[in-house]
Each structure stands twice: as C-alpha cells, then as structure tokens.
Amino acid sequence: MNINDQKLYLKNILESNTFKKSPSSVRLLKFLANATFDKNDLKETTIGLELFGDSFLNETNSSRIRVSIYNLRKRLDSYYENEGKEDSYRIEIKKGQYYVSFKRNNNHKTIDYNKRYKLVLSLIIVLLICFGITITKILYQPKIVLWNSFFKSEKETILVVGDLFGVEGRNYLGRTSWYRDYNINSNADLFEFKRKNPFFKDSIYASSYTYITGMGSVASKDITKLFTNHQRDISIKLSSKLEYRDLKQQNIIYVGPLKNKNKMIDYFNQTNTEYNLFSGEKGISLKHKKKGTIYPLSTATDNTEYAIVSKFYEKSNGNSQFMFFSDHDIGVMATVEYFTTAQKIKAFTSKYKLGEKTSFTALFKVKGQERTNLSLELIIVAIN
DSSP: OOHHHHHHHHHHHHTSHHHHTOHHHHHHHHHHHHHHHHTOOOOHHHHHHHHHGGGGGGOSOOHHHHHHHHHHHHHHHHHHHTTTTTOSEEEEOOTTOOOOEEEEOTTOOOOOHHHHHHHHHHHHHHHHHHHHHHHHHHHTSOOOGGGHHHHSOSSOEEEEEOOBOOEEEEOTTSOEEEEOOTTOOSHHHHHHHHHHOGGGTTTEEEOSSOBOOHHHHHHHHHHHHHHHHTTOOOEEEEGGGOOHHHHHHSEEEEEEESTTOOHHHHHHHHHOSSEEEEEETTEEEEEETTTOOEEEOOOSSTTEEEEEEEEEEETTTTEEEEEEEESSHHHHHHHHHHHTSHHHHHHHHHHHTOOTTOOEEEEEEEEEETTEEEEEEEEEEEEO
16 A cells, blocks of 8 residues: 555545544544654654643643554544444554554455445436436426426516505504505505595505505415526515516516505506406406407405406517406416416426417406415416
8 A cells, every 4th residue: 555545545534424523533543544644653642732732831741642643543443343344444542652653454345345235226227216217207297398497597587576555643542554445556646645535644654565465475475486496596576676677688577566556557467468457446457459248356255256467578678577467365366376286287288389578367256264275267368
C-alpha cells in the first residue's frame, strides 16, 4: 500500500460515521498519520502542544496524552468492528508508540467476484425496472393541456386572489368596526359615497386592510399544488394590489368573487369576444355579446350558485389568463378543483377539442353544502 493509497484510506476513515462523532480523535489520528508520513519525530510534548496548546506545558504529567491515545485505539477498534469490518487494511497504533502503521486486515473476507458480479447484475436489473416504471408513469400521465401555456412559458405566473375592500367606523357601542359594502370597492367609490351621503363624511374611512373569503385560501392551495407538481414557480398577489402592467407582462390566474368589481372583471369584458359581465337590478349577469342571451348569476340561496371559468391566450404577447369567478365560495372552489384534477381536465379538453393556446369561457351551476362541492353542472361552453 503506497503512501498515496494510505492517505486516501486515512481520509475515508476520518470521514466515517464512527470518527465524525469525535473531532478530538479525528484531529489526533490526522496529526499522528501526517507525522508518520513526513517521518517527523513524535514526542509527548509535540503531541500535547498540538492537541492542547501552550496550556499543556503547565501540566505536571502526560496522562492526558496516554488517555487520548487509548481513546483513539478504542475508536479504531470500534470502526473495524462495524463500518470497517470489510476493509482490506487497518490502521494500528502499537502500545508504547505514537506512529501509525497500515496492516493487512486479517478479518477481511476474500471477495467472491462471481457473487459480486451476480449482485451487481441484480442491482442493474432492479434499477432498469424502476426506471421503466418511472418512464411509463411519465409517458402515460394525463396531459394538463390547458395549463401548458403557463408551464412552458418563460414569463412569471401570478395567482391573483380577489380581496374585498373595507371601510372602518364606529359602531353603536362606540367601537371601531370593519364594514363591507359591495357598492364600495375602492377609495374612489368611498369618496363618491361620502359625497352623496355627507352624514358619513367624518365617520367612516378606508380600512388599512382587506378581506378574502374561503375561496381564496382553498383555491390557492389547489393551484399552487398543481404548479409545484410540475416544478413551476408561482407568486400570489391580492387583486387590490394588481396593476394593469401585470396583465400585460405576466401570466395571470384569478380566483375571486364577482361582487368586488376589480380589474379582472374589466379585463374579462375587454378580452372576451363572446361574453361580458354586467351589473343589473338582479345582480351580476353574463351576457352573450352577439346573441344578447343573458344568464343571471345571482341565486336566492348560498347552497346553489353559478361559476364562470374563462381561459384567454393573448397571441400578440403570448400571455395567458385563467379566471375563476363566482358570487360565493363554493363556485370557485368547485371549478378550481375540477380544473386542477388531471383526469377531469383530460376529459374536458378531449370533449371540446381544446389546445394549450385555445381560449374558452364556461358557465357552471354548482350545488354544495357547508362549502363542500356536491355537484357540478356545465351550462355553456364557448370557444373563442
């Protein structure tokens, strides 16, 4: 065993689990071995100064050195009883000496190369089988066609969660409370309200924080999970913080209510060639731009509602938008779950022959109970 092999073998031992637990033994063995390699004179004084510094000179005896060497020998024995029992060589430090020696390990078993060959061959076969199973899963995994324009894009995707504008004012108990009015969705709306109702001029003001319903958290979980499974990053922003330049520069996914009249509703009306959303006496409705067909979206009960799902691919800049609207939580939660489930997406895209850059709008009727989706009925699908 030449000196280079000895140094490599020493390095492996020092990095073993047995020695990682004892930095002092690592330091001592390394020092003794290097002194042996360099043929330096080893004395208790030099070892003591290396291990304990100048304080060693003030000691009246050298028992610390003998104890350290003893502990090192015990640790080497432990190594060869466990991790190093199959090593061809072993490091020894004879009693009364400090130099290390590299000896043949008499406990080392002669390798049966025929058995090793069979073992390696078996491992290769197992690895090939595992690799084949993995490739098969990848090849036959249902394709998420509708999301490919997001997954393949080099642009960032922003998940926009619809939040609700709020105002604060004193209640009948004289305490400050947070209020929600669906007719007040911005500072501009609040200013107009105060102008028409001077009585509230000094009693209410814009809240410093907004509010999101359950649809925001549940839908965010489903969408971020989908992106994580496809090794794609996604950031989250509240609709009150959304800027129009985000719509032009990034891919956008929107989940939120219809009532808050945010930028995504305006954007839907601008980009959708088939439908637009408008407010009337009966609440928010969906109207076909050419045929004039109107679908009222407000319902008398929270257990049944309508949800709009719309995907728009902008050919001019390659941006994609996926929008999920509903009055209450259950509509967005149910449709997001539907469009983040691989098998359901595959069935939907196959039925309507949708590609990754296809734009479409769909209206669903959702029935639920206690924010749990019980049924999802497709009312219309329009391919842009």
